Amino acid sequence: MIRVVEPGPLTTVQDLGRRGYLRQGIPESGPIDRAAFVLANRLVGNPDDAAGLECTLAGPRLEILAPGALAATGAEMPLSVNDRPAPRWRTVAVRAGDIVSLGLARRGIRGYLAFAGGLDLPLVLGSRATYLRGQLGGYNGRALRRGDALRLGAGRPAPARVVRAGSIPRYDGEAAIRVVLGPQADRFTPAGIATFLEGAYEMLPQSDRMGARLLGPRIAHARGHDIVSDGIPLGGVQVVGDGQPIVLLADRQSTGGYTKIATACSVDVGRIGQLRPGARLRFQEITVESAHALLREARAALDAAIQEE
Amino acid sequence: MISPELNAQVRALEHLIRTRGVGGVVETVPSYRSLLVYYDPFVVAYGALIAALRELLPHARPAALPPPRLVELPAAYGGDLGFDLDAAAGKLGLGPDELARLHAGAEYLVHFIGFTPGLPYMGGLPDRLAIPRLEQPRTATPPGSIGIGGAQCCIYSVESPGGFWIIARTPLRLYDPAAVDPVLLRPGDRVRFRMIGHAEYEMLAAAVAAGTFAPAITPA
Numbered sequence: 001m002i003r004v005v006e007p008g009p010l011t012t013v014q015d016l017g018r019r020g021y022l023r024q025g026i027p028e029s030g031p032i033d034r035a036a037f038v039l040a041n042r043l044v045g046n047p048d049d050a051a052g053l054e055c056t057l058a059g060p061r062l063e064i065l066a067p068g069a070l071a072a073t074g075a076e077m078p079l080s081v082n083d084r085p086a087p088r089w090r091t092v093a094v095r096a097g098d099i100v101s102l103g104l105a106r107r108g109i110r111g112y113l114a115f116a117g118g119l120d121l122p123l124v125l126g127s128r129a130t131y132l133r134g135q136l137g138g139y140n141g142r143a144l145r146r147g148d149a150l151r152l153g154a155g156r157p158a159p160a161r162v163v164r165a166g167s168i169p170r171y172d173g174e175a176a177i178r179v180v181l182g183p184q185a186d187r188f189t190p191a192g193i194a195t196f197l198e199g200a201y202e203m204l205p206q207s208d209r210m211g212a213r214l215l216g217p218r219i220a221h222a223r224g225h226d227i228v229s230d231g232i233p234l235g236g237v238q239v240v241g242d243g244q245p246i247v248l249l250a251d252r253q254s255t256g257g258y259t260k261i262a263t264a265c266s267v268d269v270g271r272i273g274q275l276r277p278g279a280r281l282r283f284q285e286i287t288v289e290s291a292h293a294l295l296r297e298a299r300a301a302l303d304a305a306i307q308e309e
Numbered sequence: 310m311i312s313p314e315l316n317a318q319v320r321a322l323e324h325l326i327r328t329r330g331v332g333g334v335v336e337t338v339p340s341y342r343s344l345l346v347y348y349d350p351f352v353v354a355y356g357a358l359i360a361a362l363r364e365l366l367p368h369a370r371p372a373a374l375p376p377p378r379l380v381e382l383p384a385a386y387g388g389d390l391g392f393d394l395d396a397a398a399g400k401l402g403l404g405p406d407e408l409a410r411l412h413a414g415a416e417y418l419v420h421f422i423g424f425t426p427g428l429p430y431m432g433g434l435p436d437r438l439a440i441p442r443l444e445q446p447r448t449a450t451p452p453g454s455i456g457i458g459g460a461q462c463c464i465y466s467v468e469s470p471g472g473f474w475i476i477a478r479t480p481l482r483l484y485d486p487a488a489v490d491p492v493l494l495r496p497g498d499r500v501r502f503r504m505i506g507h508a509e510y511e512m513l514a515a516a517v518a519a520g521t522f523a524p525a526i527t528p529a
Contacts, residue, residue, distance in 0.1 A: 022338045022347075023323075024492040025426040025466070025484075125491070134426045134467065136486040228311060229423065229430065231338035231345025255340050255423030255430075292350045299351075 001065040002115065004148040005099065010056035013119055013138035013150075016049040018127035022231070022254045029129035029137065030250050032209060032273030033110050035302055036074035036169070040114035042306055043071035043091050045158025050118030051128040053144070055111040059102020060144060064094045068155060069116040073163070075108030075171060075274060089163040091309075108171030108274040117155030131251060132209065160309045167305035171274045174200065175281040177247075179237065179262035180288055184227060187259040188239070192220035196261055197283055201245060205277035209251040211238075212272050214281070218243035221259065229257040235264035235272075237283075247272050265291040267298040311460070313432055315342045316420045317371035320497050324374055325365050333358060339421045339496050341430070377497050379529035382464075382479045384413065384455055384502040385510035390478035393443075397457065397474040401440060409504065411435050412476060417462055419498040427466035427484035427492040431500060434462045446472035453478045455502070466492075477502070480514035481524055499529040 014037065017030025031037035031054050038048045046052075053060070059077045072079040072088045079086045080101050086092050094100060102111055121128045121139060130138025139148060185193060201216035225241045232238070236248045238258045247264055248256075249272070262283065264272060275281060286294075319339045326334055326346070333353025338345040348358050386409035387394040398405040417433035424430075434457060442458040447470065450456070454465045456473025463473055466483040479502075483493045494500070505513070516522035 020336045022336055022345075023422065023496065025422045025424060025428055026492070124486075134484070134486055136426075136491070141486055228341050230340040230343045231423075233345065233347070253424045254338055255421070288355050292355065295350060 001152065002150040003063040003065060004060055004144050004146055004150070005063050006061040006101075007144040007146055007148070008055050008058050008060040008102070011060045011144045012054050012130040012132065013051050013121060013128055013144075014054045014130060015051040015128045017129045017250060018125050018137070021125055025254045026125065026134060026136065027131060027251050027254060028234070029127070029131045029209075031110075031112060032249055033074055033112070033270035035270050035298065036110075037112045037114075038302060039089070039163055039305060040071045040073040040112040041118075043073070043089070043161045043163070044069045044114050044116040045156055045161075046114060046116065046118050050114065050153070051121060052112055052114040052119065055102055055113065057109060058104045059111050059113065061099065061101040064098040064100060065096055066152070067093075067095050068152065069093050069158070070100065071114050072102055072111060073114075074111040075105040077105045077111040078103040087162075089168050091158070091160040091162070093160070105276075108169075109276050110273055115152055115155075116158065117153040120151040120153040133251065161306050162309055163305050164307055167301065169271075169274075175268075175271050175275060175279070177268045177272060177281050177283050178265045178286045178291065178294065179283050180265065180291055181262045181285055182260075183230075184259040185261055187222055187224075187227070188261055189220045189222045192222070192243075193261070195219050196239075196245070197285055200280045200282050203275040203277050203279050203281070207277070209249055211249055211252060212247040212275070214245045214247070216244070219245065219261065225259050226257055227259055229255050232256050232260065233263050235266065235269045236260045237262045237264060249273060265294055267291075267294045311341045311420070311432060313418055313420075314371075316418070316432070317374065318369060319344050321371045321374055322362075322366065322369035323496075325369050326362075329365070331358070331361050331365070338423070340423060341420050374497060377499050377529040378495065379499045379501065379527050380494060381501050381503050381525040382481055383505045383509070383513055384477040384479050385505050385507050386413070386477040388507055390507065390510060391455070391476040393456075393474040394476045397440060397476055401438065403437070408438065408476065411438055412457070412462075413502045413504045417500040419494050419496055419500060421496045422492065422494060425465075425467050425469050425484070427494065429464055429483070429494045429498070429500070431462045431464075432460065434460050436460075440474060442472040443474060446470055450475060451478070452482070452484070453480065455479060478510070480510050480517050480522075482517060493524065
């Protein structure tokens with residue numbers, strides 16, 4: 001059991017998300033940065049889809065009520081146990097009475113906390129992920145609050161593990177986001193497409209789990225920005241009337257009526273979700289085949305990222 | 310282009326995919342005239358998936374869709390529940406009662422559910438009620454609000470921004486996160502509105518909150 005002493009600005013329970021409900025308008029939710037989330041679970045011997053916490057900007061302060069293990073990954077939020085610094089990207093053993101806290105992010109914006117055994121919450125439509133706007137899943141469909149009590153599942157004792165130094169993302173500098181053009185790339189002028197692929201775009205603070213709002217060179221439409229509404233994929237890049245792109249994320253609307261110039265590759269969606277307001281990215285066009293090759297490489301890299309101590 | 314025939318084709322293709330099962334397909338999202346297919350590229354390659362879908366396409370026949378459901382939704386028109394009714398009627402050159410009667414007299418087709426959980430995009434609005442969307446979309450529309458805009462009718466499922474003229478409200482919950490099955494309507498459903506007074510609205514809203522009222526759902 002874990003008691004929430006301080007919840008942090010926006011801390012939600014997530015697992016790998018719910019599948020099959022987009023046709024009812026319910027998004028998959030789940031961690032914005034899936035790779036960091038999966039590594040946290042693997043560090044404590046959990047299956048990849050065990051429920052853990054996604055922390056935004058800063059993490060929570062938690063009281064541990066039973067011995068166990070946890071791991072912190074994702075944004076560089078300093079981890080401490082009883083006010084002493086503890087390592088991130090590594091299994092950390094904890095005892096009953098320990099106070100664990102995850103501080104303000106210095107790089108990146110979304111941090112992850114996994115607990116051996118996973119958070120034991122009811123499955124809602126097949127998942128424990130929180131969908132905030134729909135008040136669905138997770139901990140009563142909402143972000144954590146002070147005093148919440150989180151039960152843990154039965155964890156198997158696992159050896160201490162660590163993510164190799166070379167496999168820890170840095171979350172700094174300008175991000176290169178690979179995209180496949182379409183499905184409405186034909187609704188932009190050639191100059192508009194060139195602007196999109198050449199310009200630098202800045203993350204805006206209005207961004208959330210639904211979408212990353214960006215600001216940069218205006219992308220010119222060929223004939224208006226409205227389409228007959230259709231489905232929006234994860235990573236879909238919508239360009240609305242003001243010519244600015246929005247990358248749609250895990251809690252996105254299932255359908256929409258604005259032109260989509262491109263789709264960001266699954267492997268790069270997490271990187272977008274780690275950009276702080278003011279941080280910059282550039283889009284780079286690739287083919288569907290290259291996107292799938294990247295996905296295979298990313299999966300292999302994830303499998304090779306962890307070693308036992 | 311928006312047409313019931315085209316939308317039926319989309320739903321028929323989705324139905325085929327769901328009933329036959331296409332290797333690697335994870336989920337599907339129908340809309341007016343397209344079907345978004347999510348797939349796992351570790352299970353099926355892009356080219357192979359496209360080939361499999363192309364092969365299915367000629368077999369997607371609307372006649373093979375399961376029989377539609379008819380869902381009757383109580384709706385209270387005008388006043389503070391349908392706060393744009395008078396303005397919309399003025400814009401259309403109709404009396405408010407006439408607009409409400411025309412709206413409640415029609416049968417609607419749920420083309421698809423989208424945007425927010427459980428929100429139906431419906432066709433079937435009488436031509437006489439076609440109306441441009443609001444010039445200034447409002448930032449918050451209460452759930453249950455029934456709106457018209459263009460040739461469409463929709464029902465807001467959660468509080469959200471919107472550009473439709475709100476002419477009525479239903480006490481039913483189109484999205485209820487506490488329910489086992491949180492979404493009321495399905496793509497392909499037929500919807501009819503039953504005109505109720507504001508007193509009955511309050512009574513039904515209380516019954517819905519108490520879990521003692523369920524909508525009438527019958528084969529269409």
